[in-house]
Structure formats: structure tokens, C-alpha cells
Amino acid sequence: MDIADIQAYAYFFFTGFLVLVLYGYIYHLYSSERKGERDYEKYGDIALNDEVTDKPVETISEKEIEKKEA
């Protein structure tokens, strides 16, 4: 088996591996939402409420906001 064959097999199996990772990601998205760990759909509001004065959907740190409000 020369280097070109090794490349081709490596490419093929790596592709298969990444397909599994991608399917795993789909499973992760739906299962974490079902378990109530995360609500992905709320992030869609980031585009709608995007004034600089709007409340962030998730703030970077509560302390920073308190500092700004003070």
C-alpha cells in the first residue's frame, strides 16, 4: 500500500468519523433542549432585540451590568 492508498483510506474513514460527530451534535442539540438544559430558540431574539440599550438575551456577566446601571 503506497502513500496515495493510505491517504484515500484515511480520507474515507475520517469522513465517516466526522459524519458520526455531526449526527452526535444533532442528538446533543435536541436532547439538551428536551432535558431543559438549554433553550436554543431564544437566541433567535438576539437579532430582533438588538438596540444597544436592549437587555441581552444572555448577559456576559451580571456584575458588569450592575456596574453600568450604577
Added chain:
Amino acid sequence: MENRPLEYDYSVAKLFMFTTIVLGIVGMLIGVILAFQLAFPSINLLLGEGLAEYTNFSRLRPLHTDAVIFGFTLSGVFATWYYIGQRVLKVSMAESGFLMFIGKLHFWLYVVGVAAVVVSLFMGITTSKEYAEFEWPIDIAIVIVWVLWGISVFGLIGIRRERSLYISIWYYIATFLGIAMLYLFNNMEVPTYFASGGIGAWYHSVSMYSGTNDALVQWWYGHNAVAFGFTVPIVAMIYYFLPKESGQAVYSYKLSLLSFWGLMFVYLWAGGHHLLFSTVPDWMQTMGSVFSVILILPSWGSAINMLLTMKGEWQQVASSPLIKFMVLASTFYMFSTLEGPIQAIKSVNALAHFTDWIVGHVHDGVLGWVGFMIMAALFHMAPRVFKRELYSKALMTTQFWIQTLGVVLYFTSMWIAGITQGMMWRAHDEFGNLAYSFIDTVTVLHPYYTIRAVGGLLYLIGFFMFAYNIYKTMSARPVEENELQSATPMAA
């Protein structure tokens, strides 16, 4: 001063909006000239025999492609980044003097880079690699411009208030990383003057790769220039502008994440379809075809997500020309991402390769998807940037229909021309002699070349209407902040 409420600062976005329009006109105008040259070769001597060197097809062609890719489209990407970036991260450029300086430096160095490209290509200085024609000094300048943009992107992300990065930001980051990687690897070159100890011009170079390897790297780059220049950042735009303009949150955020990773995973390996039936390893060609076909899934994932975002709100398509532009853009995205994979199937490619059908495919994608989306983005941004309503809704609607007709004429004529061409090239008699000579195809294709040129001209006319509308918006009726919440205010 201290009590002034914090506002987004669009000064850099405004500068890039300007270059989007100017370079759009330059790129498309040259495109129309080229289209007429193909139909009527005497136009190669547009400015007379003496200037033929500068007006012939081969000199102008890279100027057209590079002006629309690196001029119009990239300016649009930068303009929208400096607009969307602030808004979805909820941080103003005005809050950081450093980022403002970097943003302006980014713009002015970009302008210098563009000038160098235009002058050098007009002079005929080129590496002869498609979409990578710039010689090494310009490549270095482009890398610096790109790094400055990267500092802007990650700098703004670093000072954000919104913890989660909206999906558009993911796409902008992917654009930055993708192009950085592709550009660096494909433009690895040897400056011949320095390598040879002083022979030839100081700016001349040759590719570091040779033969088949050069072709492989070139089309890995070339196809992904489409991916990370014409797809990824345009998806970033539509994920922000369509929800914002229609007032509807994206239909499925999960689907947007999934499509993102799908696109990243698949797109990079589809470039092999440019080298079907060439000297690259057969398995690589097959994988190029397979990945191209799979690419339908993530592409349609994004496009369907956009169309479903309009669910229950389809009356907006009828009432707003801005929504029309975006819905047609995403429809053209679906259309060209179905057409591309079909062309990448080996048996179809045997007919389509090197024909005008490929040119048609590129243009239904770029005119229908990229061009429409960037113009829609600027239409949405202009009233917010200038705090004035859009000058004319009627002009915008007229522009929409003129340009749609232009795109349809363009791709239908190229379909017919391309398939005719492919069939004539392969036709032979019972002894295996070719049935047609090259000039036979040229004669048959002439009417379609003329139709294509007219289609391109209509699109250019529409683009001038767009430029005029934006220009007049700068002095239109001032609007209040509350008029800018979702649907863009526009005068009849």
C-alpha cells in the same frame, strides 16, 4: 457629552458601503463589456487599436472577477460586519478607540490594496492563477488587511455584552478563518527575482506547487472562494437581515447551527469537482462529486430555514420590495446549490465541463443570491446609518423586476448555450470523426451570447438604480428611532 446616550457607530460601515457600490459598478460594468465582447468581438477594440492591450477580453476578465469578488462582495461583507457585529454583540465601536482606529485603518489599507490590484491587472501583471492573480507584494498587503479585519472581529467579540454569539457571527468568523487558510496556502509563491539572484521583474513570482498539485491546491482554493466569499458571509447577512426586516425570529435556531457545521464540514472537500476527468487521483474526483451532492443538505437547511422564517408573514413579500430581494436571494441560493451538485455528477460533468452552463451557474448564484442579498443589506442599513427613510420604494420595486429579468435572461441563455456547446463538442459520425468544428459552435451560440449580454446590461441598469436610491436616501426625510425597529421606512 457624558450624558449622551450610547449609540452604535457606523462610520466604518458607511465607508465600506461606499466601496461596495463603487466597486459593484466597476465589476459589473466590466462584466457587461466582456459579455458584449464575446457576442461582438470588435468591441475588444473599444478604445481603438492603440489601447487594445487594455480593453481586450483577456486583460479585462480578471478585473471583472476580482472586482466583484474582492471589491463588491468583500466590501459588502465588511460593511455588514461593521453593522451587524455591533448590533448582535450589543456593543458600540464608539466604546473602543482602538477598534475604531483598526476599523478605519482596515478600510484605508483595503482601498490601497484595491488600487494596487486594479493598476497591476490593467498593466497585465498577473500570476495567472484564477481568482489569485495578484503578485506577491499585493498578497502580503491583502494578508495585512485581512489580519486587521480579524482584529476587528475578535476585538468586538471580546468587549461584547451579549454572551452568546448570534449565528451570523459564527458565519463571519468562519469567513475570516476560511479565507485566511485558503489564501495563504494557495498563494505560496517563489519571488523569482530574489530566488534567482536578480533575474526578471522584482514583483514576479511562480507558484510553489507544480503540475497536478498546483491544480489541486488552486481548485481547493477556487471552489472555497465561492464557499467562504459567496456563501458563508452571505448566509451571515440573511440570518440577520431577513429576521430583522420581517420582525420574525429565525424559524429554527437549531437548524441554523446544524446547517452551519454541515456546511463547514462538507464544503471544503467539494472543490475536486473542478478537476473531474483530469490528472488528479480518481478517488479524489469521486469524493469531490460525492461531497458536492451532499452539500445540498446544509445549503438547503439554511435556505429553507429562511423561507420558513417568513411562515405566516408571506404578505410581506408582496408589500415590501426589500423582503422580495431577500426571499428571491434565498430562492436563488436553493436553486444554484441544487444546480451545482447536479453539474458535479461525473456523467453530467462530462457534458457540462468547460461549457457556458458553468458560467450560467456561477451567475445565477452571484447575481441572484450574492448581489440581491448585498443590495438588500445596504437597503436595510442605509436608513439606520443615515437616519433617513429610503428615497423611493417604487424605484426599488422597478429595480427588482428589471434585475430579476436580467438574471433569468442570463442563466437561461447560458443553459441553452452550454448544453448546445457540450452536445456539439462530443457529437461524432459513425467513424468517430467530430461532427462539428469549433467555429460551428460559435455560430450557433451567437444569439445566446447576445441575450446574455442584454441580461447582464439589465442587471447593471438595476444596479445604477440601486446606487441612485442609496445616494438620494442620504438627503431624504429624517426618521425617528422608533421607525427603524423592524420594517425599513421608505417613501413611495
